[in-house]
Amino acid sequence: MRIRGNGLLRVVVLVVTLSLTLVLLPIAINVGTGGTAPAFLAQYVDWTWPVIGLLWLVAILTGLWEFRSRRTVGHSARSADQPRNRPNALARIDRYLADRVAGSLASRTRLALALDERPEAVIPPYDLLVQPLASSVTEIREDADIATAFEDLQDSVLILGAPGAGKTTLLLDLARSLAARAHSEPEHPIPVLVDLAGWSGSTARHDDDDPDDSALLAGFVRWFLDELSSRYQIPVAVGRVWLRKGRLGLLLDGVDEIAGAQRGKLAPVLEELQHRYLIGQLAVTCRIQDYERLPQPLRLYGAVRIRPLSRRQVLDYFASAGQELAGARAAIEQDDDLWDLVDSPLMLNVMALAYRGRDARDIAAGAVADHRRELFDTYVSEVLARYRSTGRQYDSRSAVRSLWCLAWWTRTRAGDRIAVPRRLTPNGWYGLVLPPVGYLAHMVCLPALFAGLVGGATLATAALYGVPAGLAVGAYGLLLVHVRPRTWWVLQDRQNQPRLLLTAVMLCTGAVAGLASVMIGAGLVSLLPAWLGLALGAAAVGASYGLELILSTTNGRRLLLGVRLALVTVLGWLVFTRSESPGKFVACLAVGLIVAQGIRLVKALPMDHRVYPHSADESQDGPRATWRMDPWVLGGVLVGLLTAVILGARISPEPEAVLGVLVGGIAAKAWRRRAPLFAGGPSRILHGLLLRWSGYLPWRRGPFLRYAADRYVLARSGRSEYAFIHLLVRDHLADCDPDALAAKVDRRIAERARRRG
Structure with missing residues (x-):
């Protein structure tokens, strides 16, 4: 309907x-x-x-x-049974899996990972699609690979392992094995690998949901079908039919990457999914520690745990690599502490890449934690120092800062995941306080924006209604800059940042915004009948004051608001009824309101990423912080007035225009601490610009992500999708000192250059 x-x-x-x-x-x-x-x-x-x-x-x-x-x-409405649907889907799945394997560290080290059965980790389902003939529980065969273990456990398995143990690698191997079988057996399900990190646990319902599904299951199915559409280009309608008829094998990677509050929903949603749909194949991966914290175990036929690498596996791998890893092998044989690190394919790959062709003495002696930090530092330095002829190149400082920013964001703000967000500033950068960015925001951008905004508004008003009206806008704009809250701060540590061009950009942005908003606002109001313009202005002011009266918590504030509203109403009506040009009065009243809201917006911009105590205005830096804005704003007003005079603005006063500006200024509530509703977007844009300007983010997302993937820091996980190669690499980058790590990269580049020379 x-x-x-x-x-x-x-x-x-x-x-x-x-x-x-x-x-x-x-x-x-x-x-x-x-x-x-x-x-x-x-x-x-x-x-x-x-x-x-x-x-x-x-x-x-x-x-x-x-x-x-x-x-x-x-x-x-296309039929899901069209002959070309299945081979087309399998071809896209093959390409996706090949890209995932080629972009991962696992492609460099192929080890046979041993599996232990863990039947106590799951609850066997009571309505399996395929039941074993024997009454006893099937056990996996000795030394079975993941495909064999999956078959032994009735195509329903949980894969557990420590960080870096190879869970995703095993799931990729299983997916490729099942895809090969699907090519040769037309009735075999099509395996689809999906990362659980994108599931939010939504319970919102849509029109195309199955009405018999619960809200939680409907949201999961909708998310799953959207993933199939974006990752494998399987239409949602086709995917829904295939899911209902049991033609899909579900390989779900990373329970631990689901947002913490939503992980407990996975067990009930998968149980209902297996009741409501024909799920013939299901495999799920999770870190052991995170799985043990789930409130409810998953209902699957069996579970396996990946064993840590043995010393024999590690030594055999080093021996097979020959002289390139001779130094790493000698070091690990001499230092027992290193064995505590190199117990997983990830750490073996990290050590192999970090110390390929290097001497054993490069590995510093120390505690295990020091070894780990040094190993990851060496790994990042090594992979970033290696020159690649393809793609764009980045200097070490920009590359490490950008990787640090992305790692910090994905861990702190994006739900503790490894997938890099599609947008680098999706929800603001709250909590990321950086001195260079703070300096540029408070000591460059804010003064320039204030000056440009007030100066542009002064120019527009003076050009339209005369120099006295423009002077009134400039004077009350300068006054409103002083009114609390004052969100800027004097930073004593002057940062070495390029300021001239940024100042010019912010001045132009503020001037254009002030000039355009006044011209458009006054022009639109002047097109209306004077009474209609006054009625619209009164409605806007009345609604604003009414909302403030509702939200106010003290009677004293409510009284102040009531008195102010009464004063504005009386003044406005007297001037309007006795003025010879009521339209001009109404237009300038709108100008006053527009400028006041513009100043409120600029004041709200730094609040998005930097929080100060309420007592900041009373501190010793408060007055000096305010005083720093005065020369900027005063300079903007003078430039605006001078430009208006040169352009031929009228010098004689027009009382209606001046009174309109003053009434609009009195009506505006520029002192409110609550930021405007629409301040979040401009604030995020400004902060994103400053992060890029100061080298903490790349200007272009795509080329940088490809650069990082080419150096085995990120891995391509889908079409225009990237993720950190592992959680441990992400955490190391998020915790590092980016400038110190960049210095190590530069030193490694210099070492390689000396050896080549």
């Missing part, structure tokens, strides 16, 4: 739009050729063409939406 209702609504909008256009178009043509409009439309004749343009735009957008909806419905 909802889909039909939306379609009906679009048809009604289209019909009404076309009907109004057919009525207004002859009138507009008649007026344009010298005729007259009907009497009831005479005062609105100037709006005819803009309204027609808007109606045409609505009609075009509605038609395009209807066309797109029909195409989507037609595409979704």
Whole structure:
């Protein structure tokens, strides 16, 4: 019903739009050729063409939406049993798995990982699709690989292991084995590997959900089908049919990467999934420690744990590598502490890449924790120091800072995951306090934005309504900059940052914003009848004050707001009724409100990433912080006035305009500590710009992620998707000192250059 209702609504909008256009178009043509409009439309004749343009735009957008909806419905209605669907899906799955394996460290070290059975870790399901013939529980065969173990455990298994043990590697191996079988056996399920990190545990329902599914299962199925669509280009409608008919094998990687509060939902959702759908194959991976903290074990047929590497496996691998790893082998034989590190394929790969071709003396002696830090530092230094002829190159400082920023974000703000966010600043950068960024924000951007905004508004007002009105805007703008909250701070440590170009950019941005907002706001208000403009302004001010009265917690503040509102109402009405140019008064009142809200917005910008105590304004740096803004704002006002005079602005005062600006300034509540609702977006944009400006993020996401993947710090996990090669690598980068690590990379580059020379 909802889909039909939306379609009906679009048809009604289209019909009404076309009907109004057919009525207004002859009138507009008649007026344009010298005729007259009907009497009831005479005062609105100037709006005819803009309204027609808007109606045409609505009609075009509605038609395009209807066309797109029909195409989507037609595409979704394709039969899931078309002969080409299965081979096309398998071909895309093969490419995806090949890319994942090629981009991982596991492609460099192929070791036979031993498995231990852990039947107590799961609850055997009571309605398996395929039941064993014997009454006893099937055990995995000795020295079985993952595909054999999966078959022995009735295609329903949990894979457990320590960090770096090779869980994802085993799941990739299993996926490739099952895909090969699916190619040769048409009835065999198609294996689809999906990372659980993207599941949010949503319980929102959509129209296309199965009504018999619970809200939790409906959200999981919808997320799963979206993953199939984006990763393997399997249409959602086709994927839903295949899932219902048991034609998909589900390989779910990384229970530990689900947001902590949502992990407990996985067991019930998988249990319901196996009740409601034909799930013939299911494999799940998780770190041992995280799995033991789950409130409920998973309902699967069996579980396996990956054994740590044995000394014999490590020594055999070093021996097979020959002289390139002779130094690493000698070091590990001489230092027993290193055996505590190199017990997993990840650490073996890290050590192999870090110390390939190097002397054993390069491995520093010390505690195990020191070994680990040194090993990862050496690994990062080694892989970043190696030159690659393909792709864009980055200097060490920018590369390490960007990797540190990404690692910090994915661990702290993105739900403790290894996948790099699609957008580098998805939800703001709260908590990431960096001195260079703070310096640029508070000592460069804020003064320049204040100066540009007030100066641009002064110029526009003086050009439209005379120099006295522009002077009134500049004066009360300077006053509002002083009004609390004052969110800036004087930073005594002057950072070595490029400031001139950034200052010019911020000045221009503020000036354009101030000039454009005043010109557009005053222009739109002047097009309206004076009484209508005043009514709209009164409604906006009244709604704002009413909301503030509701949210205020003290009677004293409510009284102050009431008195202020009464004063604004009386002044506005007296000036409006006795003015010879009420339209000019209303337009300048709008200018006052616009400038005040612009100053509030600029004040709110640094709050997005830097928090100060409430007593900051009373500290010894408070007055000096305020004073630093005055020369900037005063300079902007003077430049704006001088430019307006040069352009021919009127010098004689216009009382209506000046009074309008003053009433608008009194009406505005620029002292409120609550930031405007729309301040979050500009604040994130500004902070993202400063992170890039100071070298903590790359300007272009794609080339840098490809650069990091080419150096085995990141791995490609999907189309335009990347993740850190492992949790331990991410944590090491998040905890490191990026500048110190960059210095190590530079030293390693210099060493390699000397050896080549």
